[in-house]
Amino acid sequence: MKASSQGPTPDSQRVVIEDVAPSVDGGRYPIKRVVGEQVVVEADCFTDGHDAIACEIGYRHESAGDWTRSPMLALGNDRWRAAFSVDRIGTWLYTVSAWIDRLGTWRGEFARRVDADDLHIAAQTGADLIAAAALRADGASRARLEDWAAQLRRIQPADVLRSVALDADLMALAQRYSERGAPAALCRDLRVTVDRERARFSTWYELFPRSSAQAPGAHGTFEDVRARLPYIAEMGFDVLYFPPIHPIGRTRRKGMNNSVAAAPGDVGSPWGIGAAEGGHKAVHPQLGTHADFRRLLEAASTFGIEVALDIAFQCAPDHPCVAAHPQWFRWRPDGTVQYAENPPKKYQDIYPFYFESADWQGLWRELREVIVFWIDQGVRLFRVDNPHTKPFAFWERVIAEIKREHPDVLFLAEAFTRPKIMHRLAKLGFSQSYTYFTWRNTKDELTEYFTELAQGPEREYFRPNCWPNTPDILHEYLQEGGAPAFRTRLVLAATLAANYGIYGPAFELMEHIPREPGSEEYIDSEKYQIRSWDLERADSLAPFIARVNRIRQANPALQSDWSLRFHNVDNDALICYSKTAASQGNTIVTVVNLDVAAPQSGWVELDLAALHLRTDATYQMHDLLSGARYPWHGSRNYVRLDPARAPAHILLCSQARSERDFETSRELP
Numbered sequence: 001m002k003a004s005s006q007g008p009t010p011d012s013q014r015v016v017i018e019d020v021a022p023s024v025d026g027g028r029y030p031i032k033r034v035v036g037e038q039v040v041v042e043a044d045c046f047t048d049g050h051d052a053i054a055c056e057i058g059y060r061h062e063s064a065g066d067w068t069r070s071p072m073l074a075l076g077n078d079r080w081r082a083a084f085s086v087d088r089i090g091t092w093l094y095t096v097s098a099w100i101d102r103l104g105t106w107r108g109e110f111a112r113r114v115d116a117d118d119l120h121i122a123a124q125t126g127a128d129l130i131a132a133a134a135l136r137a138d139g140a141s142r143a144r145l146e147d148w149a150a151q152l153r154r155i156q157p158a159d160v161l162r163s164v165a166l167d168a169d170l171m172a173l174a175q176r177y178s179e180r181g182a183p184a185a186l187c188r189d190l191r192v193t194v195d196r197e198r199a200r201f202s203t204w205y206e207l208f209p210r211s212s213a214q215a216p217g218a219h220g221t222f223e224d225v226r227a228r229l230p231y232i233a234e235m236g237f238d239v240l241y242f243p244p245i246h247p248i249g250r251t252r253r254k255g256m257n258n259s260v261a262a263a264p265g266d267v268g269s270p271w272g273i274g275a276a277e278g279g280h281k282a283v284h285p286q287l288g289t290h291a292d293f294r295r296l297l298e299a300a301s302t303f304g305i306e307v308a309l310d311i312a313f314q315c316a317p318d319h320p321c322v323a324a325h326p327q328w329f330r331w332r333p334d335g336t337v338q339y340a341e342n343p344p345k346k347y348q349d350i351y352p353f354y355f356e357s358a359d360w361q362g363l364w365r366e367l368r369e370v371i372v373f374w375i376d377q378g379v380r381l382f383r384v385d386n387p388h389t390k391p392f393a394f395w396e397r398v399i400a401e402i403k404r405e406h407p408d409v410l411f412l413a414e415a416f417t418r419p420k421i422m423h424r425l426a427k428l429g430f431s432q433s434y435t436y437f438t439w440r441n442t443k444d445e446l447t448e449y450f451t452e453l454a455q456g457p458e459r460e461y462f463r464p465n466c467w468p469n470t471p472d473i474l475h476e477y478l479q480e481g482g483a484p485a486f487r488t489r490l491v492l493a494a495t496l497a498a499n500y501g502i503y504g505p506a507f508e509l510m511e512h513i514p515r516e517p518g519s520e521e522y523i524d525s526e527k528y529q530i531r532s533w534d535l536e537r538a539d540s541l542a543p544f545i546a547r548v549n550r551i552r553q554a555n556p557a558l559q560s561d562w563s564l565r566f567h568n569v570d571n572d573a574l575i576c577y578s579k580t581a582a583s584q585g586n587t588i589v590t591v592v593n594l595d596v597a598a599p600q601s602g603w604v605e606l607d608l609a610a611l612h613l614r615t616d617a618t619y620q621m622h623d624l625l626s627g628a629r630y631p632w633h634g635s636r637n638y639v640r641l642d643p644a645r646a647p648a649h650i651l652l653c654s655q656a657r658s659e660r661d662f663e664t665s666r667e668l669p
Contacts (some may be wrong), residue, residue: 181559209287271312380406
């Protein structure tokens, strides 16, 4: 696909290729897709003067030796477009080439000529070009082109000659064999990281295994988690994510509610990794063994659930690495190791690794081997804790090496930090990213943020994963809004984003009390103690969550992000947006009441063109949450939502065939 090694020719230097899309930072980083998706490539391609040009894309999987080439179509104003589909995971390459199109130039000039003598002279020029193309063809194609050239050389009436010369089918045939000369090409091949479908659509459930025992206060095991799999599957989750499952340090162990001094029997934080029993490759002995863990993975797969592990590259003071590799840590002048801090927060039970150590290569190699170890156990999903506190170069190298050997492995970046850092991590290879969703609560905030995620240039590499809560974050909205707030945030996360998750059972059981006023920390946080959960509580949101997740699974429109469009509502307490899967004829319109305290009503103004509906369309809206069906007409329709009953409509839009459809549709299914 590159120009000749002899260097650029006058022709290739005349052609300009610029503003190629999609590309990330000029091709420095790959774009992202999942298997089965298209890559639509556009570029500005032009030359000086009046010559026509031709353009094509080339693409291939990195393991393929040959390029597949497809012509690009002119969009106008020197913009060109073509598309290709990716049918397997791994890295794909694509590029754009363009060249002076001699035949196209001749045809364009011929079409503009009116003088008979000019037409006959131009026809001779075209005949020479076509005859040269015929020499590169064979069989029937060669014969057709030779005959066409002969026809152009005959003296015949101008109107007949014009008809012969401008034959579109023969021109397309000749273009296949015409001499291209040296094409202009991009200075580098562009890349696509192609992942499996779970990178685009997933539903996560976070669970502390040690809190899964049936007996109150008992330490849970992997076998206890196996017993909970039907409950998780019934709610519709396909990813079960565990905080760290390793031995927990005893030195400087934190007590309940993050107290500095642990009392006898306090279990400590799972993120204080490492003790005499082992480090990052070990399993906490009270959870079970590696064999027990592998059996859990196998059992989860029978429910369609994949287990994700937490990767937290840090150590407790008694982690074996601290004694074996003291050079991997930063030492203070008083002879102690620097513990983790995020002022005013202090994490005395955690030692960060020192990535600029003189032995940084040994450290980086060992941390890579931690991930490989768990891949060998059968894990293919990793949630990475605070990746922004480790070097960018480390993640770029390690993720690239891992995905080269295991292209089905996915990484979720838990980086609640500044936007440019979050985006850099996504560019470096993280498959999904946590977002600011938790702190976007008003209509304007949600609209602006999710329009950016779905329609901005970052969508090519940044896949959002939205969480209403985490073990670290209990937002004020959930603290004060009661059950309506939990239902509202659940619907928003599940319908705005194709990837979302909850920290349970705290979410479905509506844990909402902070450690102290103004804090986003939970009282009696599960990070520092074992919790017992009454999963049979009558007010549990589990049935509501299950219904929402079934809606996601049944509607392709909710399984990707790029079709998201917001629609006007004349009430700022109501937000309306849609997603479409046009190829499957699936359109979902969601309307949410953001006011958790009072009913709200308003007029929704739909962009019918975005929903592929006529301006005067009559259509049916089936509320998949309540089962109710509503006849809507045109763009403007009335809604009223009472948060005490249902905070939202999740509406399946379908065009009605007749008024009779509406008469029957008012009944519940």
